[in-house]
Each structure stands twice: as structure tokens, then as C-alpha cells.
Amino acid sequence: MTDLSELPLRDNLVGKRPYGAPQDPVPVSLNVNENTHPIPDGVAADIVAELERAVRGVNRYPDREFLALREALAGYLGHGLAADQLWAANGSNEVLQQILQAFGGPGRTLLSFTPTYSMYPLLASGTDTGWTPVERPEGYALTSEFVAAALREHRPDIAILCGPNNPTGTPLDREVVVAAYDAFDGMLIVDEAYHEFDAERESAVSLLPGRPRLLVSRTMSKAFAFAGVRLGYLAADPAVIDALRLVRLPYHLSALTQAAATAAIRHSAEMLATVADIRDQRDRLADALEGLGYRVHPSGANFLLVGGFADPTATFEALRAQGILIRDLGIEGHLRLTAGTEEETTTLIEAIAALGPGGARG
Structure with a gap:
């Protein structure tokens, strides 16, 4: 089989990687900032x-x-x-x-x-x-x-x-x-x-x-x-x-x-009727994570960038094993979390809390 490195790519594409947010059929998918509410x-x-x-x-x-x-x-x-x-x-x-x-x-x-x-x-x-x-x-x-x-x-x-x-x-x-x-x-x-x-x-x-x-x-x-x-x-x-x-x-x-x-x-x-609820869940998620000792950056979006994780990749994998998908973007100490429905947000908060301080298992 031919390897990518053997193909005559343009010079500025050599060594590049395609966009690759994880795609898993998990119960709680909060990694690509979708609106998780169904269409009416x-x-x-x-x-x-x-x-x-x-x-x-x-x-x-x-x-x-x-x-x-x-x-x-x-x-x-x-x-x-x-x-x-x-x-x-x-x-x-x-x-x-x-x-x-x-x-x-x-x-x-x-x-x-x-x-x-x-x-x-x-x-x-x-x-x-x-x-x-x-x-x-x-x-x-x-x-x-x-x-x-x-x-x-x-x-x-x-x-x-x-x-x-x-x-x-x-x-x-x-x-x-x-x-x-x-x-x-x-x-x-x-x-x-x-x-x-x-x-x-x-x-x-x-x-x-x-x-x-x-x-x-x-x-x-x-x-x-x-x-x-x-x-x-x-x-x-x-x-x-x-x-x-x-x-x-x-x-x-x-x-x-x-x-x-x-x-x-x-x-x-009607399509935008869920926006206010998503804002509420975003703010609820922020309050909960700050209460757990994490640093939550101000957000005007439907997601939060959260710092204070001792090992973001380990936390990402621990949540993934529980059927919760968030985003590890390689920012030191940080993970990105999308605000979902009330039920999804509750599941995420409880899972992070259960991991203990800094996202490590207690």
C-alpha cells in the first residue's frame, strides 16, 4: 500500500494532519459545540x-x-x-x-x-x-x-x-x-x-x-x-x-x-427557542466547575474553556470511558466543554465531580 509520504503532495501540505475531532457514538456527545436539542x-x-x-x-x-x-x-x-x-x-x-x-x-x-x-x-x-x-x-x-x-x-x-x-x-x-x-x-x-x-x-x-x-x-x-x-x-x-x-x-x-x-x-x-436554555446550562456548568475549583474563562458561546485539570488527556479519556465526549485541544491544563441539555449537563457535572480535584480519580 502506498504511504502518504510517497505521494507528490504540495510542499505546504507535507506533514499536515486533517481536521479530526473524535467521532464516537456515545450517550453524551459534547465535543463539537452542537446544539444538542432536537428540532421541534x-x-x-x-x-x-x-x-x-x-x-x-x-x-x-x-x-x-x-x-x-x-x-x-x-x-x-x-x-x-x-x-x-x-x-x-x-x-x-x-x-x-x-x-x-x-x-x-x-x-x-x-x-x-x-x-x-x-x-x-x-x-x-x-x-x-x-x-x-x-x-x-x-x-x-x-x-x-x-x-x-x-x-x-x-x-x-x-x-x-x-x-x-x-x-x-x-x-x-x-x-x-x-x-x-x-x-x-x-x-x-x-x-x-x-x-x-x-x-x-x-x-x-x-x-x-x-x-x-x-x-x-x-x-x-x-x-x-x-x-x-x-x-x-x-x-x-x-x-x-x-x-x-x-x-x-x-x-x-x-x-x-x-x-x-x-x-x-x-x-x-422556533429553531432558536433553545438558545436561552443553552445559555442557562452554560452558566450552570460554569458555576458548578468554579465551585469544584476549576478556572472557567468568560464565554459568550455555547461552550466553556476550563482550566485547572492536572492531566487533561487523562480526564478526557476517563469521561470518554463513561460515555461522555468533550474536547481536548492540547491547551495546557485545559479542556473545552459544550453546554448540552439539562440532563446532559448534569451528567457532565457529576462525572467531573466524581473524578476528584484536578480531574484525577478520587
């Missing part, structure tokens, strides 16, 4: 009806411009957006990949502030874009001064601000986005995959007018409990949308994806 029955029935209508026409290609979906997304985001300011793809990862295909590439660079979403450097490698990581300050929160200084120093072609940040949960303040945009001449992406879980901050979508280099990426995978559908989207200047048309594959969004996502947006209030 009435909403599911309407989505199924839309899929049935769509499947009767799949002998034809879907609407290449997916206009109905873009109109629905514009209506959902508000702020006076029009359909020509919206784009969508198979998950926000594909949206980000298309941005890098259009504005990155050989001789160009992508900058972000680490620790952050692990797909950013992988997407950079896949598009032959240089990767410039800048370590976040102590506590992970970004300030206007820190971000502006980094962008002026490195002058990347593209920068990504993730807010709330994955994996730390750190919220992103509006003034940081403004300072970042004004500090350099490249494309600025604000990745708002977890925005719906942040009850305190307005979306960066409100900053789009007059800022043609600002792009706001969102997803239906998290708050919408639609991870299996794979629908990510982007709000930006119409010229940016035109640029993404240059690199997208023809008919990249299937008729079934378009139908399911459009129907889900029609029921956005």
Missing part, C-alpha cells in the same frame, strides 16, 4: 415537506444563485441587508475557503489570534495561503490597541476575528472590529459562528455600511441545531459576493440544502 416536531415536518417538493425536481440542477435562500438570510439578519449582500455554502468552512481562494493564495497571508478555530491554518494550507498566528494576551480577550498593532506590524492580506472565539469562548467587542478594519488594507472577516449565544453584543453586520472590506461569516450549524445540513453564510458588500462567484463550484448548493435551510429560516424563532 412541527418545524421538522415542514422541512420534510419542503424536501419532498424539492426532490421531485432534482433531475434538474438547482438554482445556481440560490436567490430564495439569500433573500431569507437577508431577512433573518436584518440591518437593511439585501440578497446581493448574502452568500452561502456547505458550512461556514466552505465560505471561508472560498474567501481564501478569492483573496488569498501564493504570496498572500492570513492572520488570526490564537488559540482560535483550528480550521483557519488548515484552510490556509489548502489554498496555499501563508498563515500568521498571533498569540492572544493573557486571559484571551482582544483589545483594540493589541489587534491594531498586530495588523499594522504584519500587514496580512486577510485577517479573521472569531467572536465569540473558539475554543476560548471569548466575546468580541464592537470597537475591536472597528479598530482592526482601520488598521490595515486587507480583507477583515468576523467569524460569528456562535453569535446567537451572545446576548450582550450586537452583530458586526451592523458595521457593514461603508466598510467594503468587512465580511461577516455565520452558520446554521450551532444555534439553529442544523449541523447535519451544512449551511454557512456570509454578509458583505455586493462586490465581495461577486468575487466569490469566481471561485465557487457550479451549483455548489444542492436543491435539498436550499430547501431545508430556507424552511428552517422561516421558523427561526
